[in-house]
Amino acid sequence: MKTNILPAIKLTLALLVLFVVAYPVLLWGIGQLSNGKGKGAVVVQEGKTYYKNIGQSFKEAKYFWSRPSAVDYNAAGSGASNKGPNEEAYLTTVEQRIADFSQQNPGVSVSDIPVDLVTASGSGLDPHISVAAARVQVARIAQQRNLKEAQLLALIGDHVEQPLLGLLGPEKVNVLMLNLALDRLDSSF
Structure with missing residues (x-):
């Protein structure tokens, strides 16, 4: 059981950083390159x-x-x-x-x-x-x-x-x- 919990926690934290931090920052950056600076x-x-x-x-x-x-x-x-x-x-x-x-x-x-x-x-x-x-x-x-x-x-x-x-x-x-x-x-x- 201990062998599964530690990798699961690591994976959860990695995905949390990826989808809660990295992905929104990437989309925000792409939006800043558009004509309306991401404001439509x-x-x-x-x-x-x-x-x-x-x-x-x-x-x-x-x-x-x-x-x-x-x-x-x-x-x-x-x-x-x-x-x-x-x-x-x-x-x-x-x-x-x-x-x-x-x-x-x-x-x-x-x-x-x-x-x-x-x-x-x-x-x-x-x-x-x-x-x-x-x-x-x-x-x-x-x-x-x-x-x-x-x-x-x-x-x-x-x-x-x-x-x-x-x-x-x-x-x-x-x-x-x-x-x-x-x-x-x-x-x-």
Whole structure:
């Protein structure tokens, strides 16, 4: 028994030092080499600070709406609702989101509403929407801001992020960056 306890204690202490000290210090060091010095992708506009890679709520009709969040866009509590597609409460929530979207976008048929505008992502913090989800909101925003739809479509086109390595994932649009550009476009007139 003594022959097993001493090696077990040594192994425990070695792994404790490795995973509690060395690994976090290594990750912190790698973070310091990144653009945001480990603090995330920060964007500052008109004195306000935003985090580019964390989904944010945009509810006003003059903005592109984000993907819904099961955690109310709280980065401290990232997570999904864990509700399945057959659960009544979940279906009621999605139906309400569809009704809300249809009310604010009367020219869009229910079958044309992209799924990412009425369902939350796995993390609840997805900062992106699909290109189709951005385009389906153009008529509402053009009317609210008195802009031409072609201007908004061009703005969306300028903010499309391509799949990783051209293969992995769909084309997407970062909602925060698109809305900040929309505010700059609106203020330039």
